[in-house]
Amino acid sequence: xxxxxxxxxxxxxxxxxxxTITCRASQSISNYLNWYQQRPGKAPKLLMFAASxxxxxxxxxxxxxxxxxxxxxxxxxxxxxxFATYYCxxxxxxxxxxxxxxxxxxx
Amino acid sequence: xxxxxxSGPGLVKPSQTLSxxxxxxxxxxxxxxxxxxxxxxxxxxxxxxxxxxxxSESTNYNPSLQSRISISVNTxxxxxxxxxxxxxxxxxxxxxxxxxxPVRGGSTFDPWGQGTLVTVSS
Numbered sequence: 001x002x003x004x005x006x007x008x009x010x011x012x013x014x015x016x017x018x019x020t021i022t023c024r025a026s027q028s029i030s031n032y033l034n035w036y037q038q039r040p041g042k043a044p045k046l047l048m049f050a051a052s053x054x055x056x057x058x059x060x061x062x063x064x065x066x067x068x069x070x071x072x073x074x075x076x077x078x079x080x081x082x083f084a085t086y087y088c089x090x091x092x093x094x095x096x097x098x099x100x101x102x103x104x105x106x107x
Numbered sequence: 108x109x110x111x112x113x114s115g116p117g118l119v120k121p122s123q124t125l126s127x128x129x130x131x132x133x134x135x136x137x138x139x140x141x142x143x144x145x146x147x148x149x150x151x152x153x154x155x156x157x158x159x160x161x162x163s164e165s166t167n168y169n170p171s172l173q174s175r176i177s178i179s180v181n182t183x184x185x186x187x188x189x190x191x192x193x194x195x196x197x198x199x200x201x202x203x204x205x206x207x208x209p210v211r212g213g214s215t216f217d218p219w220g221q222g223t224l225v226t227v228s229s
Contacts, residue, residue, distance in 0.1 A: 001170075030212070031212050031213075032212055032213035033213075034213070034215050034216075036216070042221075043203055043205075043219035043220065043221055043222050044154065044203075044216070044219060045219075046215050046216065046217040049210045049212065049213070049215045050210060050211055050212025050213060051212065053210075053211070053212070055215075055217070087153065087154055089154075089216070090213075091213030091214045091215065092213060094167055095156050095167075095169040095170065095171075096144075096156040096207075096216075097156065098153055098154040098155070098156070099153070100153045101153050101154075
């Protein structure tokens with residue numbers, strides 16, 4: 001299985017801050033990397049696919065980069081609705097695997 | 108717009124079989140190219156892909172659960188189902204169904220059902 005490791009596991013930040021979450025794969029996954037946002041008690045929501053492509057309706061303050069084994073999700077200016085948990089997920093090979101999540105909290 | 112909804116018992120006894128159904132609305136489960144997945148999230152933990160099926164009953168399961176799971180599809184009812192046998196407390200989780208959608212650069216889970224909590228307890 002491909003292991004996905006996110007850092008940090010949690011992050012405290014303020015509205016308006018710029019934050020970056022990192023995801024590392026245990027082997028190269030090309031750009032087969034997705035990002036999801038999960039709010040408490042809700043299902044995950046697709047934010048970005050293929051490392052850097054926006055899902056429809058996702059604000060432009062979100063951006064994704066990377067290929068191979070190292071990927072980042074950046075939120076340019078945090079809004080109150082962005083405080084949630086973020087997961088990366090690889091679709092390069094089965095079984096699909098997720099990172100352990102990064103919980104973004106209000107400072 | 109495709110929507111998914113999980114249903115099934117919220118409480119299962121240890122050693123018994125967990126059975127859940129996902130009903131797909133707003134689109135055809137028989138449309139080629141899509142796989143229909145089950146994903147779970149244990150309390151306070153991350154996400155674990157369980158397995159998927161397509162309309163022609165082609166399946167793939169997570170090796171960590173393969174010996175205990177079965178996923179089936181009923182295209183006439185626009186449903187797919189999960190059976191997980193010999194459950195223990197470690198199988199207590201929120202179970203989600205999701206469409207595994209091909210995209211340029213792999214596939215994505217989109218959309219998702221709202222999730223259903225299944226507790227394994229006597």
